[in-house]
Amino acid sequence: MSANIDEFTDTLNAEQYVDLQKLRSYSRYGIPPAIRGEVWLYLLGVLSPDRTNEITSVRSKYASYANMDKLPPTHAHRLRLECTRYYNRRLVPYARRRRQPGLAPNSMTTSAMIRLSLTTSMASTSPGTSSIAVKLNNEDEAMDIMAFTTSVENVLSAYLNRNLATEYHHGLVPLVAPLVWTLKTEAGMYFSFERLMTIREDYTSKHPLPARLTFFMTIFRQFLPDLFSYFEEEAVDTRELAAAWLESLFSREMPIGMLMRVWDVYFSIQDPMEFHPFVCLAILTTCKDALEELDQSEVRSMLLSLPVMDVDRLVVEAHNLRLSYQHSQTRGGGQWAVDY
Missing domain, CATH: 1.10.472.80 (Ypt/Rab-GAP domain of gyp1p, domain 3)
Structure with missing residues (x-):
């Protein structure tokens, strides 16, 4: 049975522990787009259901991503062309079909507000963290082609620079694109993509x-x-x-x-x-x-x-x-x- 956004929000707003079993049960019937990114972070294990050290954990991940080498390797031109093709072919038609307003601040979950305020603070006060910028809701027109391409390039460059055995190929842009479109920060995009790649690679090895x-x-x-x-x-x-x-x-x-x-x-x-x-x-x-x-x-x-x-x-x-x-x-x- 599908859950409404209030049921998801109640689960995400748990004070000490997010009930992952309940979140998984709800998610199988579809996640409301407005909170899909936050739910994915828990489902993929990027965020721990134990919220007692949430702020420390989130700060650590943002700092880790901020320090990663995001200089694009030799594939940068090809990557940008593929981003443009993907954006025009997949994202533009989707955005035209469903235009939803972004979440109002008072409708956001507690943990989402913590992350957004934390990211804004870090981006404005910490050197070298400008790439960890807050993105508006995934349905917002502000996610233009430049913002999309920049985030995809940063996430893939960081991943490839840390995983030298992985070579760039045309299938990487479509794999990271839904995460870039859905999640609110590059740090979240990166660690979700890293987790997705780990799931695929672990299974392929067997x-x-x-x-x-x-x-x-x-x-x-x-x-x-x-x-x-x-x-x-x-x-x-x-x-x-x-x-x-x-x-x-x-x-x-x-x-x-x-x-x-x-x-x-x-x-x-x-x-x-x-x-x-x-x-x-x-x-x-x-x-x-x-x-x-x-x-x-x-x-x-x-x-x-x-x-x-x-x-x-x-x-x-x-x-x-x-x-x-x-x-x-x-x-x-x-x-x-x-x-x-």
Whole structure:
């Protein structure tokens, strides 16, 4: 059952301890945009639910981010071009569709006001912290292309300078963009992005992409044999399309409003990377009839730029598919089992 903004606010305003279990339960049904950023910080573990040392912890994170090297590496020009493309393709249409006023100060949660006042104070009194600027609500027009590009560049540059084994690639901008759009400070954006990358990398170290692709192709063939055969007949490169989805967490393919709603679910559950293939399958199930009317190039175009869909229905369908798969493994003696 979905929660309203007051229920979220009551949970976030807990004096000593934020009830993460309740927050996760609420978030699975969607987070109100006005407080999505703050909720994500808790769900991703950037903020501790134990609020006894909250101010000290927040100050430490801001100071840590302020001291990071944000000089852009050699990819700066390419990064800015990709930011411009993403902004015009994803954010401008989204902002036009939903224009919501920013949160009034008296409607903000207590912890949000603490963070905003702290950030404003630090930005004005501490040297070298100008990059940790307060951003207006994510729906505000003040988040223009320059502000967006600057924050994306700073966050990615800081991350890449601290993680030299990670090379810049075009998929990083879409991964960080929803965090930049949603969160209020660059420090929050950075530590949320760092956490998201850790989740992906930890899972990939145990389940490399080839194994995940094999698993997805198996469940695709199991649950949608007709569509699987149709893709083969049309010479659709299903593995290429599946790899894009599995690697990007839909950040390149979904409209951002829909993506953030999906990420509400992912951040609220313990195993988002294991659930993700079943959401991929749920999308194919939902779009099956339409896909079977398209040729190869049209299928590719549709799956790389997904239409808006009902996320609640997708999530329910994904849960049902996952349960059906687990049941088939038990009842069928592992007929479809994959080393995954």
